[in-house]
Amino acid sequence: MLCETERSANIKADLAVDSGQTLLDLGDTHRAHQLITQGEQLLPAARDKTCGVFLTYRAASYLDQKEPEPAAAAATEALLLARRIGAPRCVKLVDALLPRFHSYSHATGVPALLYLAAA
Numbered sequence: 001m002l003c004e005t006e007r008s009a010n011i012k013a014d015l016a017v018d019s020g021q022t023l024l025d026l027g028d029t030h031r032a033h034q035l036i037t038q039g040e041q042l043l044p045a046a047r048d049k050t051c052g053v054f055l056t057y058r059a060a061s062y063l064d065q066k067e068p069e070p071a072a073a074a075a076t077e078a079l080l081l082a083r084r085i086g087a088p089r090c091v092k093l094v095d096a097l098l099p100r101f102h103s104y105s106h107a108t109g110v111p112a113l114l115y116l117a118a119a
Contacts, residue, residue, distance in 0.1 A: 013042035017054050024061050032061060052082045052090035056097065063100045072101065072109030079116060 020035030040054050055078035062071035075094050082090030098117055104110045 009042050010047065013039045013047070013050075015039075016042065017057065021057060024057075024064070029061060029065055033058065036061070048081060048085045049087045049090060052078045052085075052087055053093060055081070056090065056093040059094070059097055060100075063097065068101065068104035068107035069109055071097075072104075072107065072113045075101075076109065076113045076116060079113070 016035045016039035020032040020039065023029070023032035023035065036054060036058050040051055040058075043051050043054070055074045059071045059074035059078065062068070062074065075097055078090055079094045081087070082094065095117065098114065101110050101114060105114070
């Protein structure tokens, strides 16, 4: 059972990321990234799977902005986390993003991400 402090942190984390996702849909990417990052930081370690999902959201939003370097960093972090904790859903979310990285094959971090994903 979660104590009130943990429950509050979970709600704040979810709210921040959900708000960030909504702002992404509305095109306010700068504030959206701030909220998603804030949500990730609020998550307790017990919610690593959720953090992996949030990281893939961030990677997708950076790809939408045509910013492959931070997208690759977020996707790599998500993939490493997902593999470490055994979270196949998170791995699938990253896998679904991989085709979007192929046109950025020379951007920093992208070759390493593609190699890691193929391993």
